[in-house]
Amino acid sequence: MIMKSELIIIGGGIVGLYSAYFLAEKGFNDILILEKSYLGSGSTFRCATGIRASFTTEEHIVLLKESINLWKKLSRELGFYYEQGGYIWLFRNEEQLKAFTEFSKLHNKFGVPTRIISVDEIVEKVPMINTEGLVGGLFDPIAGKASPFQAVFSLENALKDKGVKIRTLTRVKKIIAENGRIKGVETDSGTFEADKVLIAAGYGSRELAKTINVDLPLNNVPHHALVTEKFKEAFKPLLIDWTYSAYIVQVQHGNFLMGMDIEEKPQQPLYQRVDFIPKMARVATRLFPWMRNVNVLRYWTGYYVMSPDRHPIIGPVEEVDGLYIATGFSGHGFMMAPIAGEVVSEWIVDGKPKYRVAENLTLRRIKEGKFIHEKAVFG
Ligand SMILES: Cc1cc2nc3c(=O)[nH]c(=O)nc-3n(C[C@H](O)[C@H](O)[C@H](O)COP(=O)(O)OP(=O)(O)OC[C@H]3O[C@@H](n4cnc5c(N)ncnc54)[C@H](O)[C@@H]3O)c2cc1C
Secondary structure, eight states: OOEEEEEEEEOOSHHHHHHHHHHHHTTOOOEEEEOSSSTTTTTGGGSOOEEOOOOSSHHHHHHHHHHHHHHHHHHHHHTOOEEOOOEEEEESSHHHHHHHHHHHHHHHHTTOOOEEEOHHHHHHHSTTOOOTTOOEEEEETTOEEEOHHHHHHHHHHHHHHTTOEEEOSOOEEEEEEETTEEEEEEETTEEEEEEEEEEOOGGGHHHHHHTTTOOOOOEEEEEEEEEEEEOSOOOSSEEEEGGGTEEEEEOTTSEEEEEEOOOOOTTOOOOOOTTHHHHHHHHHHHHOGGGGGOOEEEEEEEEEEEOTTSSOEEEEOTTSBTEEEEEOOTTOHHHHHHHHHHHHHIIIIISSOSSGGGGGGSHHHHHTTOOOOOOOOOO
């Protein structure tokens, strides 16, 4: 039997789930989510939980500011962990400080109240830090963190209540279109029909789009992170050591989660590397010498799905009627998922997003070479 739905969402990560949520909120709930493994199994459950609006383009700042409002509202309504503990960007030279002084002006212009702080103020907020080599920081008070696990499970329950169908362990092999119109998808357990398909398949998106001759210039780049045993609260903000493109955050139950950029080639399988832990430990113990005695519990890798300008691709694909995309989040798709989901729902139901800047994020900008470069990506 062939099943028919109004919309098929490929991918049960945070972006697919939030997209379904906002569509269902608008009364559009004849939706089938197809996930090849289990919900959250892609990048979502491997992320560092961070949520911020301190970016370097109007598109990111405006949309992420609204995403933060949505995280706040939905964590209350759906009942999952979210905390507005802030971010501190740490700088080790005047050049970094100067660049972020300019970025801070841009944040403030769009209503994100970041400010440059002194080393003394860093110590006030993070008393156990070793400040040797630091020249100052940028404090982002509205940034925060949420549990990806609780967010996914709460969304799953909410979606089931709204009548959205979710099928895990179902891999989409091919998207089907006829005469430029979407017809459905072919999976490893049969064909599913729909007039609309949303590709929200993270690292699987490029391959899927290829099956319908749409080129998504995305690179899946492995990123590494580890988590330690848990401690009582040592500091609230997520810390970024900009020199090392590294971060440390104390997550919900008190464990320190940390990661940093190490050289990786795109499209490589996800391997753990013996050099990651010592590199990470050097950065962590430079900031917190006492971390030398802290045990690592787990180490994992996951993909950043990188677009050419570090902004996601969200919206309709003009060449194929009924095809939509929400992917290429370039390492910040967890934080962006609520607003991405809302924008997807507006494209599908209203034909246009409410935020003008969201119109700049469709695939068209890439085809026309109208890149909007983001400079504040790390990890
Ligand atoms: C180490 C690390 C740290 C990070 N830290 C942060 C952070 O602090 N803040 C932040 O905002 N972001 C962070 N990110 C990025 C974030 O995890 C991603 O941007 C986000 O999870 C993307 O969500 P998604 O739903 O698009 O993709 P995914 O979570 O990858 O979901 C896509 C789903 O599609 C499924 N799928 C793929 N192909 C198919 C197919 N053919 N058929 C059916 N299903 C398919 C996959 O199984 C997967 O479950 C981090 C990433 C990593 C790796």
